[in-house]
Amino acid sequence: MFKIKMADAKLLRDMVTAISILVDEATFKIDQKGLKLRAMDPSRVAMVDFEWPKTVFDEYTTTEPTKMCINISEMLKLLKRAGKDEVVELSLDEKTGKLQIKITGKYARNFTMPTLEASEEEVPTPKITFNVKAKATTQGLSQAIEDAQLVSDHVRIEADNEKLVLNAAGDLMGATITLQKGSDALLDLEAKEPSKATFSLSYLSEIIKEASATSDIATLEFSTDMPIKLDFQQAKEGKLTFYLAPRIETE
Amino acid sequence: MWSSSRHVDKRSPNVWLLDILKGSNVGAEVNFDENLLVARASSNGLCVACKGSRFLCGKARCPIIVKANYFLKSVPLMQSEDIAGASPPSVFVGRIGYPYVYAGPLVPPVQEDTSVYDLPEFWFGKSIDEIVGFRSMLIRGKHRVHVQKFEKAGKIIDKTRELALAVKPVDVELILKKKPRGFLLLDDEVQPFGPSAPIKDLIVGNTRWDHQIEKAYSDTDLRAAEAVLELYGKGVLVTKIQRAFSVGSFGLEKNRRFVPTRWSITAVDSIISKELMEKVKTFPEISEYRVYESVYLDNVFEVLMLPSAWSYEAIEAWYPGTVWNPSGRNVVMFSDWEDYEGRTTYAEIGGCYYAARLAVCEQLVKEQRQATVIVLREAHPSYIMPVGVWQVRENVRNAMRQKPYTFKTLDEALKWIANRFQIPIQRWIMRSELLKNALFQKRITDFIAKI
Numbered sequence: 001m002f003k004i005k006m007a008d009a010k011l012l013r014d015m016v017t018a019i020s021i022l023v024d025e026a027t028f029k030i031d032q033k034g035l036k037l038r039a040m041d042p043s044r045v046a047m048v049d050f051e052w053p054k055t056v057f058d059e060y061t062t063t064e065p066t067k068m069c070i071n072i073s074e075m076l077k078l079l080k081r082a083g084k085d086e087v088v089e090l091s092l093d094e095k096t097g098k099l100q101i102k103i104t105g106k107y108a109r110n111f112t113m114p115t116l117e118a119s120e121e122e123v124p125t126p127k128i129t130f131n132v133k134a135k136a137t138t139q140g141l142s143q144a145i146e147d148a149q150l151v152s153d154h155v156r157i158e159a160d161n162e163k164l165v166l167n168a169a170g171d172l173m174g175a176t177i178t179l180q181k182g183s184d185a186l187l188d189l190e191a192k193e194p195s196k197a198t199f200s201l202s203y204l205s206e207i208i209k210e211a212s213a214t215s216d217i218a219t220l221e222f223s224t225d226m227p228i229k230l231d232f233q234q235a236k237e238g239k240l241t242f243y244l245a246p247r248i249e250t251e
Numbered sequence: 252m253w254s255s256s257r258h259v260d261k262r263s264p265n266v267w268l269l270d271i272l273k274g275s276n277v278g279a280e281v282n283f284d285e286n287l288l289v290a291r292a293s294s295n296g297l298c299v300a301c302k303g304s305r306f307l308c309g310k311a312r313c314p315i316i317v318k319a320n321y322f323l324k325s326v327p328l329m330q331s332e333d334i335a336g337a338s339p340p341s342v343f344v345g346r347i348g349y350p351y352v353y354a355g356p357l358v359p360p361v362q363e364d365t366s367v368y369d370l371p372e373f374w375f376g377k378s379i380d381e382i383v384g385f386r387s388m389l390i391r392g393k394h395r396v397h398v399q400k401f402e403k404a405g406k407i408i409d410k411t412r413e414l415a416l417a418v419k420p421v422d423v424e425l426i427l428k429k430k431p432r433g434f435l436l437l438d439d440e441v442q443p444f445g446p447s448a449p450i451k452d453l454i455v456g457n458t459r460w461d462h463q464i465e466k467a468y469s470d471t472d473l474r475a476a477e478a479v480l481e482l483y484g485k486g487v488l489v490t491k492i493q494r495a496f497s498v499g500s501f502g503l504e505k506n507r508r509f510v511p512t513r514w515s516i517t518a519v520d521s522i523i524s525k526e527l528m529e530k531v532k533t534f535p536e537i538s539e540y541r542v543y544e545s546v547y548l549d550n551v552f553e554v555l556m557l558p559s560a561w562s563y564e565a566i567e568a569w570y571p572g573t574v575w576n577p578s579g580r581n582v583v584m585f586s587d588w589e590d591y592e593g594r595t596t597y598a599e600i601g602g603c604y605y606a607a608r609l610a611v612c613e614q615l616v617k618e619q620r621q622a623t624v625i626v627l628r629e630a631h632p633s634y635i636m637p638v639g640v641w642q643v644r645e646n647v648r649n650a651m652r653q654k655p656y657t658f659k660t661l662d663e664a665l666k667w668i669a670n671r672f673q674i675p676i677q678r679w680i681m682r683s684e685l686l687k688n689a690l691f692q693k694r695i696t697d698f699i700a701k702i
Contacts, residue, residue, distance in 0.1 A: 040695055040696075041591075042532070042560035042561075042591045043559060043560045043562075043590075043591060043694070044560075044694040044695055044696050045692060045693075045694055045695065046695065047695045124699055126695060126698040126699050128698065153684075200692065226698065227693075227695060227698055243695055245692065245693040245694050245695050245697065245698065246693050247691045247692050247693065248691055248693060249691045250690075250691070
């Protein structure tokens with residue numbers, strides 16, 4: 001049994017939206033400390049690692065550790081009904097296996113939705129030695145990604161100690177986007193060695209677009225031809241991190 | 252990308268065609284009225300110079316002579332305004348002038364069992380001559396109708412609808428306003444058929460409806476997509492569903508409408524395969540690389556399945572001299588794809604994308620497996636005439652009936668395909684989003700396993 005309450009329904013909605021980029025069915029782990037989810041998309045190209053400690057919630061009660069699997073897009077439909085400043089409450093009825101979503105504001109709504117069989121798969125996070133660490137505004141990042149998307153489906157990200165460069169090459173057009181260290185968009189940059197890796201823009205753009213709703217600042221970490229780690233700093237405590245595997249063109 | 256109109260639709264003067272017919276021995280035996288003949292073909296002038304004898308267009312046979320042959324066979328059919336015969340059953344709904352379209356039955360002046368004339372499910376293996384042979388016997392009656400106001404369109408449209416749902420060939424008397432005029436309409440989506448004329452009156456004999464379809468027809472609270480799926484689930488042939496779909500037999504009462512035949516074919520393929528795709532996504536992935544093959548009507552299909560989450564791509568390559576690349580010097584390739592989430596826009600390559608998607612989904616559902624599927628098609632120069640989307644559906648279905656060649660790695664599978672195709676595999680790879688993905692896009696698991 002658990003019951004959680006959040007005074008800001010929008011925060012929950014934005015977070016669930018960000019998770020929904022990668023997964024249809026999400027298995028949340030719920031225990032004394034908080035709410036967690038780690039999952040890969042069906043093609044196993046990207047991973048989301050999400051955590052909300054109980055302090056994020058206005059009310060958090062749980063009797064014993066539980067796993068709960070739900071259809072994310074169905075849940076989103078319900079959460080979209082919540083307006084600004086409305087309170088949302090989630091509780092699991094273990095007898096019926098149904099999740100109850102209660103939204104209260106101008107009036108009260110009580111939705112129930114079924115839970116699904118929880119996945120038993122334990123997904124470890126990739127352990128990678130990152131050579132580049134960059135801190136950027138999510139707004140600056142989204143803009144840069146949108147620029148690159150105009151010309152190609154993938155982008156090469158390169159960095160040294162001076163700058164972070166996004167290089168997109170399409171069939172006919174190309175784009176180079178430079179973020180200088182210390183500029184408005186790039187707050188910090190450290191590179192143990194110059195590195196570069198190529199990533200799918202459809203994944204990158206969706207991740208950055210949806211995660212931006214939850215966060216103003218993102219930390220990027222990567223190494224040559226290794227997955228990139230995108231950590232979106234959360235206002236309250238909590239963690240929203242994505243990993244995205246690179247594209248490596250070999251001829 | 253080569254995306255301009257693929258339909259050579261210019262109504263050019265028929266002088267050169269008459270020249271060809273006079274010049275060859277084809278027309279010698281038949282006394283045809285020159286006014287009956289309207290030709291639709293490329294107006295690039297090659298045909299005038301060639302007159303069907305030099306094969307300047309690069310095709311293996313002159314499509315005009317082939318068409319003219321059948322056309323002339325149907326000349327005797329064009330002498331009368333009164334056509335009596337057994338309709339397979341078959342109907343055609345045009346798309347020109349939408350929402351005011353020409354609809355009506357297709358009737359051959361033949362009194363035998365004609366059911367196969369309109370059931371592409373049974374055509375696989377037949378030669379192009381045989382298919383065009385019986386299709387060109389089908390005379391099309393036309394009656395103008397507003398797609399949404401068909402209920403009040405009168406007896407001719409009522410009878411057409413009645414006919415479309417029949418389970419067996421039906422005796423039809425088609426009384427036309429004038430003698431049918433012909434061009435053999437050839438199209439990559441729609442099966443070919445013969446000459447046409449406006450309908451004066453239509454008399455339809457006793458019809459017995461397919462009872463499954465009738466049930467969906469009388470249920471005016473059942474949505475069209477649900478009706479299609481229900482019928483497909485009960486084993487009703489795709490062609491029969493599509494035929495009923497085109498005459499507004501399904502859906503909520505207020506939403507029912509006539510649907511041009513070519514749209515209805517793709518709509519039905521799309522509705523069914525969409526449902527099957529959702530099922531496929533719940534099954535475990537296949538564990539090896541597979542290649543399925545089929546060759547029919549000089550269309551070579553290689554269907555590659557990869558052990559990965561569902562996604563789908565169709566690529567077609569047209570040799571110079573084939574239907575959609577008549578005057579090019581180079582092979583032209585078209586492609587379209589969708590990822591796991593599916594697509595929301597219409598595939599540029601058209602109806603065959605959805606027809607092939609249906610065929611591969613059927614196989615995966617049957618096997619309860621999931622895969623990434625890439626359908627590769629080479630259309631060779633002797634594919635001189637398009638015969639309809641059914642060719643793709645049935646050709647890929649045939650491929651799925653064969654035992655696949657299996658491989659441990661993608662490289663081996665691609666080497667196999669490279670040997671089967673004339674176009675270098677590198678060109679297919681460069682064209683294919685999903686192959687590039689499979690070759691170049693790493694997975695998170697690649698980096699977890701290493702630890």
